[in-house]
Each structure stands twice: as C-alpha cells, then as structure tokens.
Amino acid sequence: MTNKINITLSTTRKEKPNPSSLEFGRVFTDHMFVMDYSETKGWYDPRIVPYEPISLYPSTMVFHYGQTVFEGLKAYRTKEDKIFLFRPDKNFQRLNLSNDRLCIPHIDEEFAAEALKQLISIEKDWIPSAPGTSLYIRPFIIPTEYYLGVAPSKYYRFMIILSPVGSYYKEGIKPVKIYVEDNYVRAVKGGTGTAKTGANYAASLKAQENAEKNGYSQVLWLDGLEKKYIEEVGSMNIFFKINGEVVTPALNGSILEGVTRNSIIHLLKHWDIPVSEKRISMEEVYQAYKDGFLEEAFGTGTAAVISPIGEFFYNDEKMVLNNGETGELSKKLYDTLTGIQTGKHEDLFNWIVEVN
Amino acid sequence: MTNKINITLSTTRKEKPNPSSLEFGRVFTDHMFVMDYSETKGWYDPRIVPYEPISLYPSTMVFHYGQTVFEGLKAYRTKEDKIFLFRPDKNFQRLNLSNDRLCIPHIDEEFAAEALKQLISIEKDWIPSAPGTSLYIRPFIIPTEYYLGVAPSKYYRFMIILSPVGSYYKEGIKPVKIYVEDNYVRAVKGGTGTAKTGANYAASLKAQENAEKNGYSQVLWLDGLEKKYIEEVGSMNIFFKINGEVVTPALNGSILEGVTRNSIIHLLKHWDIPVSEKRISMEEVYQAYKDGFLEEAFGTGTAAVISPIGEFFYNDEKMVLNNGETGELSKKLYDTLTGIQTGKHEDLFNWIVEVN
Known part of the structure; x- marks a missing residue:
C-alpha cells in the first residue's frame, strides 16, 4: 500500500x-x-x-x-x-x-x-x-x-x-442509577465480548430498554455462565471502592479492555491506592454494601470518562451508595483524567499525542 | 400504513x-x-x-x-x-x-x-x-x-x-465433515442465539475459519456454559439417529428454531419414527458411536435442506459415520422435503403457498 x-x-x-x-x-x-x-x-x-x-x-x-x-x-x-x-x-x-x-x-x-x-x-x-x-x-x-x-x-x-x-454531564459529573441484569447476557468467554463489534451492542439493547422502563439509566452485566460475577456496566467497565481498596473485574475473555479502564489502573497505582483486577461477584458487592464497606462505584469509558454510580437495583432491593452523591475518588479520577486530556494536568504517563 | x-x-x-x-x-x-x-x-x-x-x-x-x-x-x-x-x-x-x-x-x-x-x-x-x-x-x-x-x-x-x-450439492446430496468446536461460542441463553441476527453469524466466522484450515467444512457448536451439550451445526440445526430413534437438541434459549427443523419433526412423526427434542451431550453421541448405535447425523436448513454428516472430529479423534455415505433416513427426508417443495410429492401438511 x-x-x-x-x-x-x-x-x-x-x-x-x-x-x-x-x-x-x-x-x-x-x-x-x-x-x-x-x-x-x-x-x-x-x-x-x-x-x-x-x-x-x-x-x-x-x-x-x-x-x-x-x-x-x-x-x-x-x-x-x-x-x-x-x-x-x-x-x-x-x-x-x-x-x-x-x-x-x-x-x-x-x-x-x-x-x-x-x-x-x-x-x-x-x-x-x-x-x-x-x-x-x-x-x-x-x-x-x-x-x-x-x-x-x-x-x-x-x-x-x-x-x-457536548459534555456528557450537562450539570457537572452526576451519579447514575444502575439495574443489575440477571436475564439477558451481553457476552461469554469464546464469544465476541473482548472485541469492539456490533454484536455486543445489538445484544445489549433489550436489557437497556428494560432498565430504562424501570427508571434506571444503565444495566450492570453479570457473567453469562452463572449470572453471579460482575462484567461491565452498560458499555463501560466498572470499578468498586470497597473498604479502601479499588477492585475491577479481571479481563476474563468476555470483557472489553477499556482504554479508560487501563488509564485508571495506572493512575491508582501512581497514587499508591490499592487496586486489583479480579473476579468479583454481585453477592460480594452486596455484602460489602450491607457491612458498610462499599464506598464508591463508577463506570469508565471514553464517552463519560468516569460515571459515578449512585444506586444499584439488585434482587428487588435498592442499594444507595454515598447518599447518591459522587464519591471523592470518582471526582479525583474524573478531574485528573479530563485534566490530562485537556492540558490542565501534567501528562504523567506520556498519554497525549498533539496534533499540529 | x-x-x-x-x-x-x-x-x-x-x-x-x-x-x-x-x-x-x-x-x-x-x-x-x-x-x-x-x-x-x-x-x-x-x-x-x-x-x-x-x-x-x-x-x-x-x-x-x-x-x-x-x-x-x-x-x-x-x-x-x-x-x-x-x-x-x-x-x-x-x-x-x-x-x-x-x-x-x-x-x-x-x-x-x-x-x-x-x-x-x-x-x-x-x-x-x-x-x-x-x-x-x-x-x-x-x-x-x-x-x-x-x-x-x-x-x-x-x-x-x-x-x-444453484443446487447446494453439485453432484447430488453428499455428506460433510464436521469439526466439534470447544473453544469459540456461538450463543448462550440470554444472548441472541434464538434470533436471526448478524451477531450470531459474526461470532461464528472465526471458528468456521479454523475448521476449514483443518479440512472440515462446518463447525458443531456446543453450549456456551459447559461446552458439553450440542447446539447447532454451522448455521443449521442438527439431528442424530441413534439406535432407531431420532434426536435433536431442544429449543433451549440459544438455538435458532429452524423451519426445516420443524418440518422434519412433523415428517418423522407422520412416519411414526420416534423423534425427541432433548438436551444431548457430545459425550452421549460419542458413546453411541463407540457402541455402534450412531446410525446417522444430519444438519437441516433452508440452503441445503438436509446436509448428511459423514465425519465428526472430536477430542482429536475422527468419528466416521455410515462409511462416510449418506444414510437412508437422511436421503428419504431430503427426497420428501424437496419433493414437497417442488410439487413432486403430496403437500401433506399444507406447507405450500402458490404464487399466481
């Protein structure tokens, strides 16, 4: 060529x-x-x-x-x-x-x-x-x-x-309400979940429609095999802050590896905040919530950068996080990442490519 | 409208x-x-x-x-x-x-x-x-x-x-060789497998490519959860004749309900040939093969109508059926269905719509 x-x-x-x-x-x-x-x-x-x-x-x-x-x-x-x-x-x-x-x-x-x-x-x-x-x-x-x-x-x-x-958040960064989906499946290992291809988005529309009918803005996807383990939220990756530690689902063969996800893991490590990629079940998250250890949750992606989660609907129960407010870490990650992207913050990891 | x-x-x-x-x-x-x-x-x-x-x-x-x-x-x-x-x-x-x-x-x-x-x-x-x-x-x-x-x-x-x-079989109905896929997944329950949508076909291309590289013309899909139970073959439904009984995977939420599949079940019942829709594992099929009870296998779909299977590649082993020849029942089903479709055979179930 x-x-x-x-x-x-x-x-x-x-x-x-x-x-x-x-x-x-x-x-x-x-x-x-x-x-x-x-x-x-x-x-x-x-x-x-x-x-x-x-x-x-x-x-x-x-x-x-x-x-x-x-x-x-x-x-x-x-x-x-x-x-x-x-x-x-x-x-x-x-x-x-x-x-x-x-x-x-x-x-x-x-x-x-x-x-x-x-x-x-x-x-x-x-x-x-x-x-x-x-x-x-x-x-x-x-x-x-x-x-x-x-x-x-x-x-x-x-x-x-x-x-x-435009700005993803018309009135500044604002938490969203999430419906935990236990019927429809986005992707499984061996399928197309790790690829950015229409199939995963086509499969997601029905669950998204149901979530909206119930007053929720996005879906939390569980694994397609046991419907227990957390995968993604809407078309974003997801992070939880539990008792001071940040956790995100490991890349298991059905999750998309987000560029924002990767960038956040870099930032957290740079800040010496404990972060791990591992298999995590919705029951664990629920238990942490009940025990008062679930401090923050947020989705990550190119569109919204950080999308704080104010509420989960899970097993007919509403789990309200942080009084539905944006958490401190979510805010700091959003400010830092958007700061790097717009030149207001030092480009710590050489992520910026300038167009002349 | x-x-x-x-x-x-x-x-x-x-x-x-x-x-x-x-x-x-x-x-x-x-x-x-x-x-x-x-x-x-x-x-x-x-x-x-x-x-x-x-x-x-x-x-x-x-x-x-x-x-x-x-x-x-x-x-x-x-x-x-x-x-x-x-x-x-x-x-x-x-x-x-x-x-x-x-x-x-x-x-x-x-x-x-x-x-x-x-x-x-x-x-x-x-x-x-x-x-x-x-x-x-x-x-x-x-x-x-x-x-x-x-x-x-x-x-x-x-x-x-x-x-x-043209005719799907240039030289008459001819058995195909099938690769049993245990890595890639076509669909799971909760996904899009029961819908005729691009996603399922996009997901299938990679496995199909691998099968062809190994000299096989199509893939046999196993269930996405345990990789044990039989789902479809290529973009067709599948039937087995085991010890006189015809078996096809039940509609489980991830299989497409084929019109040809449905027509074949009607025909078999009409002929008083035992036929059942049930969950069937590849191990059961393999055991039947070893015991000498696996008499025929065939795919069904609009393109080929009946596609007899002459060989499976499963667990590094070649399972040759019927000496690689078309089975008697496969042939009879093919002749009857294509006969009804082309007016050579009585339209037993009022399936034909004539265009004037």
Missing part, C-alpha cells in the same frame, strides 16, 4: 453547531478518512474526502452478518488552543484485536494514527473549546462484498468520521 | 445467469421490495423498485451496532411451471421474534407475505427450473438512523431481495 493520502476538500462547509446545544453523535464534520481493502491489493486508496453518503448494494455483507468493528476516542482543544489526542495508539491496537476475532485483515496501526492526525488537522476548527466538549472520533470497518454466503468478506472499507460532542 | 404497494419497474433487464453455473447469493434479480419505518409513520411507503444500491451516511446505525435481523427462504418452479413458496408464514413469524429481541418494531406478517408474493410474481422469470435450483429470498431489516448513540434506532428499512441459486 502506498502511504500517500489523497485529499479532496469539500467545496462547501457546514455551519458549526452551537457549543451549548451539542449532543452525542448527531452532527458530523465536513470530511472523513476512507480506505478500501481487497485480497489482491491489501488496504488501498487511502483518502480524505467530503463527508457524504456511501452507496452499497442491498446484498452487501454489512447489512446481513454483522462482521463489523469500531473504535471510539476523542480530540480535545486545550486553553492554549492545542489539539490533544488521548492514547490513540491503544485504540488502533484494540481495533486490530477486534479484527482478529472478526476475521478482518489488520490495518497498519501507525498509518491509521497518521491518517487520523491529518484528518483532525483539516477539521481542527470543528473541535469545540467549551468545558466538557470534544471531538468524538469513530474509526470503523465494514465488510463490502456483495455476497450472501456466511464467510468472511473479501472486501472491506475502513472509515474515520468525526462528531463534535 | 397504506397497504398499496407502489411499483416502479426497471427500464432495463439483466441477463439471467446460466442455470448450470449458479452459485449461492451472488446474482440478484431486477427488482426488490422496500418499506421504511419511522416512529411517527410506522411502516410506510411499501414499494417494489429496481434492484439498486442504497445510499446511507457513514453514521448510519447499521454500520456500527449490529441491530439487524434477516430471514432466508426459497421459491421453487415445479415441472408444471407453478411457483411454490415453502411455509413463508413461518419465516415472517420468526422475523418478528427476532425483531422482539433486537428492539425492532414488528412488521405485519400477512402484508409482508403479500408483498413477497407480488415481488415473486414480477420476478417469476428469474426462478430457475433445473433440479436443485431455486430462487433464494432474503427479507431483512436494517436500522437507518444517523446516530452514534447506543440505543434502538428510530428509523428502519425493510427489504426483500431475490437471488437465483
């Missing part, structure tokens, strides 16, 4: 949305990155082109067999007007892990990061500067062969699209 | 493929059925239009979260030049079951069947007549909202596309 990225600029520019009314994932910038794959050419024709519809025959595999992978990361504008990416290497590494599971050919991670930087550079005026806002980045791969056979596609398209997004 | 289907005929007609060189799912007819859904309108604008690409923004949900469902059935041309559909009501019923699991609004089953008949009627010249050939029918639904949030789409498109297909 040639590493030359062809650039076709749009002849028109869209109006940028009002930063105060930004939602998540509804508005997209003027350009996108695209490259294609065929067995004979490998990945070819990398290009930055106007953001526009793609045209696919109804027999295209993406409409039928779910052989897709994606990533999510953000670009931030600092007070000094610098453009920061947060650990983009981790996202492209994980994209290739997802590719392995879905039988999709690897991309060149360094080239993808370079392509992203070029795209961001062209679209830099789209990165909002208001507190909590950022430019959400969605790299994804779809199968593009026109074929109804159940087999890995012989053709693919890799795309990166960009969406300016 | 108005039930009037708008018809726009194509101004050109494609050349029909040579019946002797027909593959599966590569060639499509001149027209397709389409209708759209929005929360305010429900399903609207049902139409038959030329088969052509669809244009979607890269942010369209179908590219990201796998919220898709589909069906597969066939139209047959009889010797008397009649057009037969095989149990289409079952497929549209199942499509709505899949819709439930994926949070997609129900379609009107009767209207969908009527739309299919109108489409088939327009495309009737595309139905091949050579033995074993048919017109494969693919109804499917994709989410069409432009949104990156993880939530059920607010907009959908339902489509039916048609593909003339």
Whole structure:
C-alpha cells in the first residue's frame, strides 16, 4: 500500500453547531478518512474526502452478518488552543484485536494514527473549546462484498468520521442509577465480548430498554455462565471502592479492555491506592454494601470518562451508595483524567499525542 | 400504513445467469421490495423498485451496532411451471421474534407475505427450473438512523431481495465433515442465539475459519456454559439417529428454531419414527458411536435442506459415520422435503403457498 493520502476538500462547509446545544453523535464534520481493502491489493486508496453518503448494494455483507468493528476516542482543544489526542495508539491496537476475532485483515496501526492526525488537522476548527466538549472520533470497518454466503468478506472499507460532542454531564459529573441484569447476557468467554463489534451492542439493547422502563439509566452485566460475577456496566467497565481498596473485574475473555479502564489502573497505582483486577461477584458487592464497606462505584469509558454510580437495583432491593452523591475518588479520577486530556494536568504517563 | 404497494419497474433487464453455473447469493434479480419505518409513520411507503444500491451516511446505525435481523427462504418452479413458496408464514413469524429481541418494531406478517408474493410474481422469470435450483429470498431489516448513540434506532428499512441459486450439492446430496468446536461460542441463553441476527453469524466466522484450515467444512457448536451439550451445526440445526430413534437438541434459549427443523419433526412423526427434542451431550453421541448405535447425523436448513454428516472430529479423534455415505433416513427426508417443495410429492401438511 502506498502511504500517500489523497485529499479532496469539500467545496462547501457546514455551519458549526452551537457549543451549548451539542449532543452525542448527531452532527458530523465536513470530511472523513476512507480506505478500501481487497485480497489482491491489501488496504488501498487511502483518502480524505467530503463527508457524504456511501452507496452499497442491498446484498452487501454489512447489512446481513454483522462482521463489523469500531473504535471510539476523542480530540480535545486545550486553553492554549492545542489539539490533544488521548492514547490513540491503544485504540488502533484494540481495533486490530477486534479484527482478529472478526476475521478482518489488520490495518497498519501507525498509518491509521497518521491518517487520523491529518484528518483532525483539516477539521481542527470543528473541535469545540467549551468545558466538557470534544471531538468524538469513530474509526470503523465494514465488510463490502456483495455476497450472501456466511464467510468472511473479501472486501472491506475502513472509515474515520468525526462528531463534535457536548459534555456528557450537562450539570457537572452526576451519579447514575444502575439495574443489575440477571436475564439477558451481553457476552461469554469464546464469544465476541473482548472485541469492539456490533454484536455486543445489538445484544445489549433489550436489557437497556428494560432498565430504562424501570427508571434506571444503565444495566450492570453479570457473567453469562452463572449470572453471579460482575462484567461491565452498560458499555463501560466498572470499578468498586470497597473498604479502601479499588477492585475491577479481571479481563476474563468476555470483557472489553477499556482504554479508560487501563488509564485508571495506572493512575491508582501512581497514587499508591490499592487496586486489583479480579473476579468479583454481585453477592460480594452486596455484602460489602450491607457491612458498610462499599464506598464508591463508577463506570469508565471514553464517552463519560468516569460515571459515578449512585444506586444499584439488585434482587428487588435498592442499594444507595454515598447518599447518591459522587464519591471523592470518582471526582479525583474524573478531574485528573479530563485534566490530562485537556492540558490542565501534567501528562504523567506520556498519554497525549498533539496534533499540529 | 397504506397497504398499496407502489411499483416502479426497471427500464432495463439483466441477463439471467446460466442455470448450470449458479452459485449461492451472488446474482440478484431486477427488482426488490422496500418499506421504511419511522416512529411517527410506522411502516410506510411499501414499494417494489429496481434492484439498486442504497445510499446511507457513514453514521448510519447499521454500520456500527449490529441491530439487524434477516430471514432466508426459497421459491421453487415445479415441472408444471407453478411457483411454490415453502411455509413463508413461518419465516415472517420468526422475523418478528427476532425483531422482539433486537428492539425492532414488528412488521405485519400477512402484508409482508403479500408483498413477497407480488415481488415473486414480477420476478417469476428469474426462478430457475433445473433440479436443485431455486430462487433464494432474503427479507431483512436494517436500522437507518444517523446516530452514534447506543440505543434502538428510530428509523428502519425493510427489504426483500431475490437471488437465483444453484443446487447446494453439485453432484447430488453428499455428506460433510464436521469439526466439534470447544473453544469459540456461538450463543448462550440470554444472548441472541434464538434470533436471526448478524451477531450470531459474526461470532461464528472465526471458528468456521479454523475448521476449514483443518479440512472440515462446518463447525458443531456446543453450549456456551459447559461446552458439553450440542447446539447447532454451522448455521443449521442438527439431528442424530441413534439406535432407531431420532434426536435433536431442544429449543433451549440459544438455538435458532429452524423451519426445516420443524418440518422434519412433523415428517418423522407422520412416519411414526420416534423423534425427541432433548438436551444431548457430545459425550452421549460419542458413546453411541463407540457402541455402534450412531446410525446417522444430519444438519437441516433452508440452503441445503438436509446436509448428511459423514465425519465428526472430536477430542482429536475422527468419528466416521455410515462409511462416510449418506444414510437412508437422511436421503428419504431430503427426497420428501424437496419433493414437497417442488410439487413432486403430496403437500401433506399444507406447507405450500402458490404464487399466481
């Protein structure tokens, strides 16, 4: 593959949305990155082109067999007007892990990061500067062969699209209420749970719908085998602070390895706060709650960074944490991580990649 | 919704493929059925239009979260030049079951069947007549909202596309070799296994690839919890004949209820051949094999109808059935079912819907 990225600029520019009314994932910038794959050419024709519809025959595999992978990361504008990416290497590494599971050919991670930087550079005026806002980045791969056979596609398209997004918490960081799901299953070992692929999200919709009907904003997933051990919360990883120690479910073959999860473990170790990755049951958490040892719980992910948990609904019982307030550690992690991402806090671990 | 289907005929007609060189799912007819859904309108604008690409923004949900469902059935041309559909009501019923699991609004089953008949009627010249050939029918639904949030789409498109297909067995019905998979998992109870959705097929690709590398054409799936109990074979249901009795895995919450599976159970009961749906472990099947009681095994599905199994690879051992030949019952079931589908055999259970 040639590493030359062809650039076709749009002849028109869209109006940028009002930063105060930004939602998540509804508005997209003027350009996108695209490259294609065929067995004979490998990945070819990398290009930055106007953001526009793609045209696919109804027999295209993406409409039928779910052989897709994606990533999510953000670009931030600092007070000094610098453009920061947060650990983009981790996202492209994980994209290739997802590719392995879905039988999709690897991309060149360094080239993808370079392509992203070029795209961001062209679209830099789209990165909002208001507190909590950022430019959400969605790299994804779809199968593009026109074929109804159940087999890995012989053709693919890799795309990166960009969406300016608002603060996840309109009124500052705020705890959410979580429904512990003991009927539907997100993923099991041997399935697709460790890959960032549509299947896991499609499987989650029904449980999410039920949780919302019951007044809860997200689902806590238990393991698919015994429905006992904690896996994830919604589409985030989860942490508990129990009697001074921080615990998160170990990577067991059905959990997605979050970049935020990894970053939080780094930070906690740096602060000498005990943290362990291990198998943890909902009963243990419940017992800790009853004994007065469950100090905090929070979800972690790119969208919300830290999502403090104010209440669990488990076995017909409401478990209220910290009087439904954001815990001290949750707040400190949120402030530090978002501080690093926006240049307000020292980049302790060399996580920031600046776009020039 | 108005039930009037708008018809726009194509101004050109494609050349029909040579019946002797027909593959599966590569060639499509001149027209397709389409209708759209929005929360305010429900399903609207049902139409038959030329088969052509669809244009979607890269942010369209179908590219990201796998919220898709589909069906597969066939139209047959009889010797008397009649057009037969095989149990289409079952497929549209199942499509709505899949819709439930994926949070997609129900379609009107009767209207969908009527739309299919109108489409088939327009495309009737595309139905091949050579033995074993048919017109494969693919109804499917994709989410069409432009949104990156993880939530059920607010907009959908339902489509039916048609593909003339060749005989599954070029040289007549022929046994396949099956690899018993004990690493990867297709589905578990609480997951999406009972729905016909991309997730299950995406999850299957890696195991299928490994099986092929080892010289096996399909995978036998074991349960995701204990990796002991038999679920499906490839994308088919599975039956065993053990000491005169036919056994198939019970519908346990992770197996797809196949229309062919259901039809075979009907036929066996009609013939007074003992048949039971129950939990069956691979060890039981292996023991029956060792004891000389494993008489036949076969997969069942719309594509191959009956796919006799000549060999299992299990625990590093090859289990050869029936000297690798097609069993007597497999052959009889194949002949009877394909006979009913093509009008050569009496329609015992009122399964045939004729298209005029």
